[in-house]
Amino acid sequence: xxxxxxxxxxxxxxxxxxxxxxxxxxxxxxxxxxxxxxxxxxxxxxxxxxxxxxxxxxxxxxxxxxxxxxxxxxxxxxxxxxxxxxxxxxxxxxxxxxxxxxxxxxxxxxxxxxxxxxxxxxxxxxxxxxxxxxxxxxxxxxxxxxxxxxxxxxxxxxxxxxxxxxxxxxxxxxxxxxxxxxxxxxxxxxxxxxxxxxxxxxxxxxxxxxxxxxxxxxxxxxxxxxxxxxxxxxxxxxxxxxxxxxxxxxxxxxxxxxxxxxxxxxxxxxxxxxxxxxxxxxxxxxxxxxxxxxxxxxxxxxxxxxxxxxxxxxxxxxxxxxxxxxxxxxxxxxxxxxxxxxxxxxxxxxxxxxxxxxxxxxxxxxxxxxxxxxxxxxxxx
Numbered sequence: 214x215x216x217x218x219x220x221x222x223x224x225x226x227x228x229x230x231x232x233x234x235x236x237x238x239x240x241x242x243x244x245x246x247x248x249x250x251x252x253x254x255x256x257x258x259x260x261x262x263x264x265x266x267x268x269x270x271x272x273x274x275x276x277x278x279x280x281x282x283x284x285x286x287x288x289x290x291x292x293x294x295x296x297x298x299x300x301x302x303x304x305x306x307x308x309x310x311x312x313x314x315x316x317x318x319x320x321x322x323x324x325x326x327x328x329x330x331x332x333x334x335x336x337x338x339x340x341x342x343x344x345x346x347x348x349x350x351x352x353x354x355x356x357x358x359x360x361x362x363x364x365x366x367x368x369x370x371x372x373x374x375x376x377x378x379x380x381x382x383x384x385x386x387x388x389x390x391x392x393x394x395x396x397x398x399x400x401x402x403x404x405x406x407x408x409x410x411x412x413x414x415x416x417x418x419x420x421x422x423x424x425x426x427x428x429x430x431x432x433x434x435x436x437x438x439x440x441x442x443x444x445x446x447x448x449x450x451x452x453x454x455x456x457x458x459x460x461x462x463x464x465x466x467x468x469x470x471x472x473x474x475x476x477x478x479x480x481x482x483x484x485x486x487x488x489x490x491x492x493x494x495x496x497x498x499x500x501x502x503x504x505x506x507x508x509x510x511x512x513x514x515x516x517x518x519x520x521x522x523x524x525x526x527x528x529x530x531x532x533x534x535x536x537x538x539x540x541x542x543x544x545x546x547x548x549x550x551x552x553x554x555x556x557x558x559x560x561x562x563x564x565x566x567x568x569x570x571x572x573x574x575x576x577x578x579x580x581x582x583x584x585x586x587x588x589x590x591x592x593x594x
Contacts, residue, residue: 215431217370218593220440222427222534223295225288226521227262230272231295232439236538239546240566244520246407246419254391259403261389262421262522264288278345283318283328286341288424289384296426297346301435302380306349309372309381312339313355313365315526320390342384350378356526358580359489360448361385362425363529367446367588369429379431385527386424393525394420402493408523410490410516410548411497411562413555418491421522425531439541441590444478444573447471451583457495462503464585465577469507472575472587480508483589484571485545485563487536489578490516491523492550496579501556509575515563519549529578529586536574540592543570 223231227245228238238245245262249255266284273287276294289312302308314335321332331337339352355365362385369381387393397403397420404417429443430436449471451464458464473479486509488500504510517532524531539546547566554560577587 215374217373217443218430218436218440219366219443219533219537219590220428220430220437221296221299222437222537223292223425224531224534225264225292225424227264228520230268232534232538236535239520239535240544242547242549242566244407244549246522255394255398258405259394260407260419260522263389264422282341283321283332285318285386285388286338289342289386290345292424293342293346293382293384293426296382296428300428302428304346304348307379308348309350309369309378310343310348310352311355311365311369311381311383312342312352313361313383313385313526313530314338315356315358315361315387316393317356319392320388357584358582359523359525360529360578360580360584360586361526362531363533363576363578363588364448364586365530366429366443366533367448367586370443370446373429373431381429382426383429383530384426385530387422387525387527389420389422404492407550408492408518409550410492410518411554411556411560412551413553415492415497415555418493419518419522421524423521423524423527423531425527425534427530427534436593438594439537440593441537441540442593444589444591445472445474445476446586446588447475448586451585453583456581458499458579459583460499462499462506464583465500465503465579465587466506468585468587469503469577472589476589478589480512483509483512483573483575485574486512486514487532487574487576488514488516490518490548492518498556499579501558501560504560505558510559511561513545513561513563515546515548529576533576536576536590540571540574544568545571
């Protein structure tokens with residue numbers, strides 16, 4: 214079966230508007246989280262990361278839009294434009310487009326929003342991105358809770374290996390809205406301090422705003438320096454609960470089993486894990502159990518939520534891109550916010566940014582409804 218690569222990429226976040234700028238901040242252990250104390254949004258202070266509106270508008274205007282676009286559309290279009298330009302891939306019928314998001318243009322339903330409520334349909338978000346760039350094929354929307362970003366990569370790989378496409382562009386994103394914040398607050402899951410994944414003193418999640426894009430391709434020419442080969446992937450739904458993960462980590466465990474079997478490697482071949490790590494009690498514990506069941510307890514592990522917060526449907530793609538740059542830079546990035554292990558099983562949390570020769574990493578994600586995805590990546594160059 215032909216090799217499939219993740220190549221050109223972009224991140225737009227509170228840490229910067231290119232992947233390189235974002236990774237440079239992460240390498241210096243700089244967080245993009247900020248405290249918001251606004252009772253008109255939530256009664257208690259909370260932490261989040263927000264994309265600078267003025268900078269976003271300036272970058273988007275450089276693309277000479279001929280219509281009005283919502284904030285998420287601007288984020289995705291701005292990010293994806295950089296990847297399309299870098300790739301030099303003509304947008305013909307052999308090119309696919311995947312949009313990954315959890316809530317899409319949910320702010321179109323706000324009372325004071327000037328756009329039509331139809332803009333809230335996920336299919337309409339896909340149409341806006343497709344039409345802006347002139348893709349030949351309709352956009353495929355992946356909206357499967359918080360695994361959407363990483364699942365999009367797995368789906369793109371499957372389309373390519375089945376011969377449907379030669380290239381697939383992925384655009385991921387979610388915006389911070391009062392609706393989303395109030396939803397997580399109703400679970401009593403939001404933290405009033407920067408999140409601390411896997412830490413004994415963690416108090417909950419931070420929600421973040423990010424857009425990211427990447428090219429998945431079967432062509433070995435014009436690959437980005439940080440390009441990676443997809444070795445194996447797997448997805449499984451544990452069907453445990455609408456919001457609570459399996460107490461045994463069954464879904465994540467089976468996802469990793471599938472990925473490792475497809476890749477034909479063992480735990481000893483993995484140099485680090487880019488984990489989901491939301492800093493909630495149940496998620497972190499579930500992951501620790503699943504990683505131990507896969508004999509991965511000694512593999513260096515980080516969560517990037519301390520830099521971005523949890524960026525929902527974009528998180529899996531954003532964190533994959535950072536992982537790609539970690540391989541290129543031969544650097545393990547600190548899991549920000551961690552001090553003392555707060556899960557029942559041993560984990561090898563990365564406590565300081567360290568240079569090390571690394572070639573492979575495992576990316577995992579888990580989300581509401583019991584969804585789980587795992588992908589193994591290997592350095593290409």
